[in-house]
Amino acid sequence: MEHRHLGRSGLKISEIIYGNWLTHASQVEDDRARACVRAALDAGISTFDTADTYANTAAEVVLGEALKGERRESLEIFTKVYFPTGPKGHNDTGLSRKHIRESIDASLTRLQTDYVDLYQAHRYDYATPLEETMQAFADVVHSGKALYIGVSEWNADQLRAGHQLAREHGIQLISNQPQYSMLWRVIEERVVPTSRELGISQIVWSPVAQGILTGKYKPGAEAPEGSRARDEKGGADMIKRFLNDEVLTAVQGLAPIAEELDLTPAQLAVAWVLSNDNVAGAIIGASRPEQVTENVKAAGVTLEAEVKARLDEVLGEIPETDPAKTLSPAQRLA
Numbered sequence: 665m666e667h668r669h670l671g672r673s674g675l676k677i678s679e680i681i682y683g684n685w686l687t688h689a690s691q692v693e694d695d696r697a698r699a700c701v702r703a704a705l706d707a708g709i710s711t712f713d714t715a716d717t718y719a720n721t722a723a724e725v726v727l728g729e730a731l732k733g734e735r736r737e738s739l740e741i742f743t744k745v746y747f748p749t750g751p752k753g754h755n756d757t758g759l760s761r762k763h764i765r766e767s768i769d770a771s772l773t774r775l776q777t778d779y780v781d782l783y784q785a786h787r788y789d790y791a792t793p794l795e796e797t798m799q800a801f802a803d804v805v806h807s808g809k810a811l812y813i814g815v816s817e818w819n820a821d822q823l824r825a826g827h828q829l830a831r832e833h834g835i836q837l838i839s840n841q842p843q844y845s846m847l848w849r850v851i852e853e854r855v856v857p858t859s860r861e862l863g864i865s866q867i868v869w870s871p872v873a874q875g876i877l878t879g880k881y882k883p884g885a886e887a888p889e890g891s892r893a894r895d896e897k898g899g900a901d902m903i904k905r906f907l908n909d910e911v912l913t914a915v916q917g918l919a920p921i922a923e924e925l926d927l928t929p930a931q932l933a934v935a936w937v938l939s940n941d942n943v944a945g946a947i948i949g950a951s952r953p954e955q956v957t958e959n960v961k962a963a964g965v966t967l968e969a970e971v972k973a974r975l976d977e978v979l980g981e982i983p984e985t986d987p988a989k990t991l992s993p994a995q996r997l998a
Contacts, residue, residue, distance in 0.1 A: 665708030666964050668944045671838025672863025673812060675781065677711040677740050679938055680960050681867065683947035684714050684723045694726055696951070701730035703953035707960040711740040713841075713867070713947050715786055716771050717747035724774035732776055739781075742867075743771045744816060744841075746786030759789035764800040768809050783810035784841060787991070788822050794829060802833035814839035814867070819990045820858040827862045837864065839944065842990065844868035846877060846918075846936050846979060847906060853987040856942045865944035868937050872948075872959075874903040876911065877933035879919050883909040910982065917978040921971065927962070932975075934962035939972065 667676040682704040684697065701712070714727050724743060731739065745767040748757040755762055768783060783804055789797060801813045813835055815826060823840060830837040840859060842851045844866065851866065859866060872878060906912075915929075922932040937946050950956045 670944045671865045673838045677945050678709045679945050680709055680963050681711040681713050681945040681947045682709050683949050684727055685718055697726050698730040699953045700950045700956055703956040713742040715744035716749050716767055721749050728775040741780050742782040743780050744784040744786040759785055759792045759797040761796055761800040768804050779809055781811050782814045784814040784816050786816050788818050798829040798833055802835045805835045812836050812838050816841035817991050820854040839865050839867050841867045843870045844937055845871050845873040847873045847983050849983050849985045850987055850989045860942055866942050867945050868943055869947045871937040871946040872930050872933045876906040879929040881912050883912040914979050914982045931962040935965035939967045
């Protein structure tokens with residue numbers, strides 16, 4: 665397993681990160697979830713990403729149990745705050761000082777750790793002054809409950825403002841967690857150049873585009889049984905934008921290139937996002953341990969410029985590149 669520095673910091677993370685967004689305490693049973701974490705550890709993954717909102721806090725509990733007994737110093741544990749948790753009351757969401765203070769303590773309890781390596785703002789909070797949010801994050805860091813601060817799905821202007829306030833409060837904003845894949849490239853025009861300038865890395869989610877880039881979804885065919893497209897707990901909603909014959913036909917054209925490189929299509933997809941020098945790590949999820957074992961083989965793969973050009977040619981105008989779509993549609997406010 666290769667490791668990369670996260671932002672302009674001394675923290676190193678595994679370039680393949682295990683994430684439990686749509687799996688732990690949701691799509692898979694706890695025993696299988698623990699087996700996936702064990703497979704990740706065995707494969708050399710040291711970095712684990714979760715959030716308080718995943719399965720309404722239950723995903724943090726499962727991850728904490730799965731990592732119990734491991735040497736804490738050998739792990740990098742990330743979590744997030746923003747979305748509603750618990751009974752979803754009027755202060756159970758957002759990036760207010762109150763919610764951040766209460767959320768970090770609850771997350772640490774569920775994860776069974778004294779600190780997290782990275783505490784992330786899960787989205788930008790338009791209803792709370794950014795100064796209040798960054799002051800609250802500074803208190804979290806200065807109290808030793810988190811080592812660094814990150815964000816998720818912030819646009820370039822938000823990153824710049826947050827980075828400046830973080831510095832004023834004596835803390836480091838070192839990462840952004842956006843969606844990024846061969847099919848979803850909206851961060852490339854503005855977020856990535858700004859992040860390079862500021863010393864912020866990307867920790868990308870959905871590098872396989874919700875499973876589309878595995879090639880298992882065929883144009884004109886029903887989605888396979890047990891696939892995310894058939895998951896009624898949230899997975900189907902996330903993947904549906906890619907489920908059209910134009911996209912699926914283009915994706916089938918990637919398979920011969922993957923075969924030439926002795927990679928699976930999923931490994932090729934993960935290697936592609938890692939070829940961006942502003943990406944510190946790619947988050948993979950898994951419902952079965954063997955998925956972890958296969959996807960980590962993308963670590964250390966080098967894609968030559970000629971290969972990347974061929975991939976671009978196959979996909980043509982299919983990938984989404986509009987920087988205005990940096991935020992997920994559900995969070996884009998007027």
